[in-house]
Amino acid sequence: MAFLSRFFGKKNPLDISLGQLRETQVKLDMQIRRIEGEIIEIDRQIALLFEQAKKAKSKAEELTIATKIKTLNQRKKNLQNTHFQLNKQMMLVSNLMIIKENEAILKNTPTWKILHEMSPEELEQRLTEMQLDTQNLNENLTQMLGYTDQALSTGGEFETDEELAEILDTIRAVKEGELEPDVAAEKVTGEERKKKHLELEEL
Numbered sequence: 001m002a003f004l005s006r007f008f009g010k011k012n013p014l015d016i017s018l019g020q021l022r023e024t025q026v027k028l029d030m031q032i033r034r035i036e037g038e039i040i041e042i043d044r045q046i047a048l049l050f051e052q053a054k055k056a057k058s059k060a061e062e063l064t065i066a067t068k069i070k071t072l073n074q075r076k077k078n079l080q081n082t083h084f085q086l087n088k089q090m091m092l093v094s095n096l097m098i099i100k101e102n103e104a105i106l107k108n109t110p111t112w113k114i115l116h117e118m119s120p121e122e123l124e125q126r127l128t129e130m131q132l133d134t135q136n137l138n139e140n141l142t143q144m145l146g147y148t149d150q151a152l153s154t155g156g157e158f159e160t161d162e163e164l165a166e167i168l169d170t171i172r173a174v175k176e177g178e179l180e181p182d183v184a185a186e187k188v189t190g191e192e193r194k195k196k197h198l199e200l201e202e203l
Contacts, residue, residue, distance in 0.1 A: 003089050003124065013123050014115060018100045021093055028090045035083045042076045043185055050181035053171040066167040073163075073189055088128045095127040102137050111141045 046069055053065045099106065099115075106112045115123065132140045167188055173179040179187070 003092065010120070012116070012120055013096055013127070014099065016096065016100075018097060021097045021100065025090065025093050025097070028086055028093065032083065032086050032090065035079050035086070039076055039079050039083070042072050042079070043189060046072050046189060047182045047185040050171065050174050050179075050184040054175050054181070056171070056175070062168060062171050063164075066164050066171060069167050069188060070163055073167075076189055091131060092124060092127045095132045098132045098134055098137060099141075102134065106137070106141075115141070 049065050049069050049072075053062060056062045056065060106115075118126070130140065130143070170179065170184045170188055174181055174184050
């Protein structure tokens, strides 16, 4: 029980008070907002570096800028991973709050007994798998308890030389006027692919 045990010790998650959960929710929200701000700032810095690369006078200078972009991009990936984990924790806390707010009703259902018989670790894992709905809480919990564990794929990572080569190619495209710095920044950070994916989903 990696997350809840850090805040509340080894107690059963169902025994955590609503007040404690609300305090944790506020802290998580602040962390998420801070990370989102850092990611926005990194995107801005990468775009500025591509703007700077337009004036690079040597391959060595291009390589220096590309290395800085790579470092920033790796920092962004780390922040995105942290952001993902914090959002999972936020879902866990939110789901626990919904359960606590409806505890009186749930205690009269078989679901409550099942929840209490689960280990704290398993309960924490289950409560990060889906967002509970207050109006259909018992059905949601029944569905959740029937879920099988799923491993999350983190996706592949660039090899160092391949990533630098891609950044250098993008720098040259910027210098030749084929790409604007902000578009180049989106290209190397993966934001361009995300936008295209969202556009396809909207069609």
